Amino acid sequence: EIVLTQSPATLSLSPGERATLSCRASQSVSSYLAWYQQKPGQAPRLLIYDASNRATGIPARFSGSGSGTDFTLTISSLEPEDFAVYYCQQRSDSLTFGGGTKVEIK
Amino acid sequence: QLQLQESGPGLVKPSETLSLTCTVSGGSISSSSYYWGWIRQPPGKGLEWIGSIYYTGSTYYNPSLKSRVTISEDTSKNQFSLKLSSVTAADTAVYYCARSKGRYCTNGVCYFDYWGQGTLVTVSS
Numbered sequence: 001e002i003v004l005t006q007s008p009a010t011l012s013l014s015p016g017e018r019a020t021l022s023c024r025a026s027q028s029v030s031s032y033l034a035w036y037q038q039k040p041g042q043a044p045r046l047l048i049y050d051a052s053n054r055a056t057g058i059p060a061r062f063s064g065s066g067s068g069t070d071f072t073l074t075i076s077s078l079e080p081e082d083f084a085v086y087y088c089q090q091r092s093d094s095l096t097f098g099g100g101t102k103v104e105i106k
Numbered sequence: 107q108l109q110l111q112e113s114g115p116g117l118v119k120p121s122e123t124l125s126l127t128c129t130v131s132g133g134s135i136s137s138s139s140y141y142w143g144w145i146r147q148p149p150g151k152g153l154e155w156i157g158s159i160y161y162t163g164s165t166y167y168n169p170s171l172k173s174r175v176t177i178s179e180d181t182s183k184n185q186f187s188l189k190l191s192s193v194t195a196a197d198t199a200v201y202y203c204a205r206s207k208g209r210y211c212t213n214g215v216c217y218f219d220y221w222g223q224g225t226l227v228t229v230s231s
Contacts, residue, residue: 001170034217036153043202043221044153049210055219087153091215094169095155 002026004088004098012106019075021101023088028068032092035064035073038100039084047086048073078103108132110203110222118197118229124190128203128222129183136161136181141206141216144177144188146199147224154199158206158214159186166214193229200224 003026013019023033031051036044046055048064051071061076075082083105088098114126128142135142143158157167159177167175171190179186190197202224206216 032212043224044218045221046217046219049217089153089217091212091217095215097153097155099152
């Protein structure tokens with residue numbers, strides 16, 4: 001099973017700041033990696049697929065990069081609605097999710 | 107507007123079978139363009155893929171759950187269903203149904219672009 005490790009577990013930032021979230025795979029997943037945002041009491045929302053492609057309707061402040069084992073989700077300037085938990089997911093070998101990074105208001 | 111709605115018992119006894127249905131509106135599960143899946147999330151924890159189904163009836167399961175899971179479809183009702191047998195307290199979770207575009211999938215393993223609101227299932231006697 002491919003294990004996805006997300007870091008940090010919690011990121012404390014202020015609105016307007018840049019957020020950089022990491023996802024590391026235990027073996028190469030090529031570019032088969034997605035990012036989701038989840039707010040309390042809501043279902044996850046697909047943000048990024050295939051490492052760097054924004055899903056439909058996702059603002060340009062969200063960007064993804066990486067390939068192989070190391071991936072990054074960047075939020076260029078945090079809006080109030082961006083404070084949430086973010087998960088990465090791979091589909092290279094079966095399907096697994098990372099443990100999540102919580103982006104909280106500092 | 108596509109909508110997915112999970113339904114089923116909120117409480118299941120240990121060793122019994124958990125059964126949930128996802129009703130799809132605003133789209134057809136018979137479309138060749140999409141896969142349909144189940145994902146769960148224990149309270150306060152992360153996400154776990156359970157499995158997916160294609161309109162042909164082909165199914166794809168998480169290897170760790172495969173021995174206990176059955177996903178099926180009822181195209182006449184535009185629904186797909188999940189059965190998880192021999193449940194324990196560890197199966198207590200919010201269960202989500204979700205959709206994937208075919209281009210988000212390889213060999214039935216997908217990203218999910220539309221999700222239901224989720225339903226909490228508690229396993230307890």
